Amino acid sequence: MDTKLTLxxxxxxxxxxxxxxxxxxVSLSxxxxxxxxxxxxxxxxxxxITPLVESLSGVxxxxxxxDFKEDYTNFLIEKYK
Known part of the structure; x- marks a missing residue:
């Protein structure tokens, strides 16, 4: 059943x-x-969550x-030197 909606x-x-x-x-609706x-x-x-992934949690x-972003940035800098 379709109902009208005003936005x-x-x-x-x-x-x-x-x-x-x-x-x-397709229609906008x-x-x-x-x-x-x-x-x-x-x-x-x-x-x-699979048992394998759960077992790796907290390893x-x-x-x-x-800082994950800083670590990844450093990884990329080293990789592309």
Missing amino acids: NVDKTIIEKAKVYAKSHK HLIESYLAAIVSKSSKRIE IDLEPNF
Whole structure:
């Protein structure tokens, strides 16, 4: 059963969404309905962690203030020297 919904959205966003929907040969209503269905179903799903991944959890001890981005940046600098 379809129900009418009124939304207030920025005009430029609507225009871009219409172009996107047209290029993908779907209606804007269907596009929004699909998006809403996707986010609703994602929130109800729980990611299952395999026993192997669970066994690896906590194997490495890192400092509380460890900076992952800085470490990865340093790795890339060394890699591409």
